[in-house]
Amino acid sequence: xxxxxxxxxxxxxxxxxxxxxxxxxxxxxxxxxxxxxxxxxxxxxxxxxxxxxxxxxxxxxxxxxxxxxxxxxxxxxxxxxxxxxxxxxxxxxxxxxxxxxxxxxxxxxxxxxxxxxxxxxxxxxxxxxxxxxxxxxxxxxxxxxxxxxxxxxxxxxxxxxxxxxx
Amino acid sequence: xxxxxxxxxxxxxxxxxxxxxxxxxxxxxxxxxxxxxxxxxxxxxxxxxxxxxxxxxxxxxxxxxxxxxxxxxxxxxxxxxxxxxxxxxxxxxxxxxxxxxxxxxxxxxxxxxxxxxxxxxxxxxxxxxxxxxxxxxxxxxxxxxxxxxxxxxxxxxxxxxxxxxx
DNA sequence: CAACATTAGTTTGACTTCCAACCATTAGAA
DNA sequence: TTCTAATGGTTGGAAGTCAAACTAATGTTG
Numbered sequence: 001x002x003x004x005x006x007x008x009x010x011x012x013x014x015x016x017x018x019x020x021x022x023x024x025x026x027x028x029x030x031x032x033x034x035x036x037x038x039x040x041x042x043x044x045x046x047x048x049x050x051x052x053x054x055x056x057x058x059x060x061x062x063x064x065x066x067x068x069x070x071x072x073x074x075x076x077x078x079x080x081x082x083x084x085x086x087x088x089x090x091x092x093x094x095x096x097x098x099x100x101x102x103x104x105x106x107x108x109x110x111x112x113x114x115x116x117x118x119x120x121x122x123x124x125x126x127x128x129x130x131x132x133x134x135x136x137x138x139x140x141x142x143x144x145x146x147x148x149x150x151x152x153x154x155x156x157x158x159x160x161x162x163x164x165x166x
Numbered sequence: 167x168x169x170x171x172x173x174x175x176x177x178x179x180x181x182x183x184x185x186x187x188x189x190x191x192x193x194x195x196x197x198x199x200x201x202x203x204x205x206x207x208x209x210x211x212x213x214x215x216x217x218x219x220x221x222x223x224x225x226x227x228x229x230x231x232x233x234x235x236x237x238x239x240x241x242x243x244x245x246x247x248x249x250x251x252x253x254x255x256x257x258x259x260x261x262x263x264x265x266x267x268x269x270x271x272x273x274x275x276x277x278x279x280x281x282x283x284x285x286x287x288x289x290x291x292x293x294x295x296x297x298x299x300x301x302x303x304x305x306x307x308x309x310x311x312x313x314x315x316x317x318x319x320x321x322x323x324x325x326x327x328x329x330x331x332x
Numbered sequence: 333c334a335a336c337a338t339t340a341g342t343t344t345g346a347c348t349t350c351c352a353a354c355c356a357t358t359a360g361a362a
Numbered sequence: 363t364t365c366t367a368a369t370g371g372t373t374g375g376a377a378g379t380c381a382a383a384c385t386a387a388t389g390t391t392g
Contacts (some may be wrong), residue, residue: 002329005320006245009254013231019294020197025302029205033220034247036202037379038326039195044380054199055348056234074370080171083350087280088372093347109271110357110370128185136191140325145318146194152311153197157304160204163168203349210350221378240340249380254342259377276340276387 007031019148039135046134050127057131057165060099060124063116070115072105081162099123124159179253205301211298216293221248223297224257226290229282236281237322238271247328265289318324 007030040078052060058080063069068124071079077087091114096098098118105111116124137144157163173196180189209220218226224246229235237245242254257280260266261266265286282290305312323329 002244005323007225007316007320017178018390019298022298022302024309025187025305027366028305028307029209029302031316031323032201032329034321035198035249035263035319038328039198041380043289053347063185066268077168078168080249081172081203082348084371085351085373086349089348105370108358108370112239130190132185132192135185136188136195139191139322140322141194143190144258145321146190147312148314150173150190150193150197150320151265152307152315153201154173155168155307156204156245156305157171157173157197157207162200163171163206207350219377238340248340248378251343251381252379255378271340274340274388308334 006132007034009136039139040160043131046130047127050123050130052099052123052127054093055080055086055090057127059087059094059114060120061117061128063100063114064124069121070113072104072111072113074111076114078096079080090151173200205262205305210299212296213293216289216296216300218260218265218289218293220309221246221252221256222260222265223290225253225260225280226282227294229266229280229285230290235287236269237277238277238281240277242280260286 007027010030011023011027014020014026019026028124043057045055046067047054057120062076062079063071073087074084075093077084080087082090089099091102094114095102099117101117102115103115105113121140141149173193176196177189177193180186180192188282206220213220213223225242228239228242228245239257240250242257244252248256249328257266257268259269260280260323265283267283269279269281271279273310307315309330
């Protein structure tokens with residue numbers, strides 16, 4: 001454990017070099033990187049017993065919440081905002097575990113559908129209960145700050161062209 | 167581009183399932199994941215001409231800001247909060263490019279020091295100028311929200327035991 | 333002093349992400 | 363209608379992360 005805040009020190013270094021106009025942004029970026037690492041570690045620790053990663057969990061939940069329990073791989077990539085190659089990878093692993101199956105699209109021979117299986121739904125449900133209890137309900141951030149954080153990131157995501165609406 | 171906010175929809179799904187107490191936390195985690203992805207992509211786009219990644223840039227800057235321009239690999243891992251194996255990996259690549267050299271510790275034969283080279287310092291300086299101008303000064307988030315975001319994450323990092331001080 | 337424990341770094345392996353190249357299929361245009 | 367462009371997925375390669383196992387060196391203790 002460090003006896004000082006490394007990000008605060010980086011901020012001081014930036015100021016000391018006259019990069020004041022960039023110091024705040026640097027701190028934002030560094031903070032996000034570290035927050036990502038911390039939260040991903042917590043999520044993965046919780047998901048370990050279910051033998052899935054967060055990427056796999058997200059794909060599973062997306063399918064579970066879809067009306068038919070099936071989606072084209074491309075659509076999954078759009079929704080999860082990841083590269084097509086990543087989708088291939090994730091679905092490969094879910095398929096190997098029997099949580100998902102690949103099915104050809106009836107109309108378009110180019111398209112492959114991922115279908116969630118019964119065991120897949122089961123795992124998703126159980127994993128969600130655990131994640132809710134062990135991670136999502138205990139972020140260690142108070143409600144007001146959580147809302148502020150989400151709002152700030154929504155602006156960022158919008159500026160990155162993630163979605164269209166206001 | 168999606169015509170709706172996928173994270174807002176996930177929040178609605180959580181509420182619709184009666185997971186209201188976890189909905190906010192789920193949104194926080196998902197937002198951080200996506201923000202990480204967006205910012206990392208911007209940073210990497212800016213660093214591409216310098217032939218370094220963000221992980222390599224961070225190690226380089228840590229060495230540059232150190233008093234002697236040299237640090238034990240273990241210390242680098244502590245400061246950057248990454249696994250020892252990751253440090254080995256990053257230093258390997260920086261060494262291959264001539265930006266860093268491995269030097270044995272004079273007193274402790276177990277310890278290896280990473281020393282930043284002249285070209286390493288040069289790249290770090292130039293890359294910082296670009297990052298400041300192209301990423302850090304243009305996060306797309308207003309100053310107040312940036313501060314709120316950093317504050318919220320500081321609480322998270324503190325709760326994760328990142329550092330000791332208040 | 334010898335035996336055990338701890339520390340530092342590396343190696344291997346699993347997993348994620350992305351990019352670039354490639355194949356198949358569908359859609360559009362000359 | 364045939365030729366070309368766009369779309370959907372997969373593959374291979376580079377890079378990052380972590381965990382676990384391993385070697386080497388240092389510290390501690392009986």
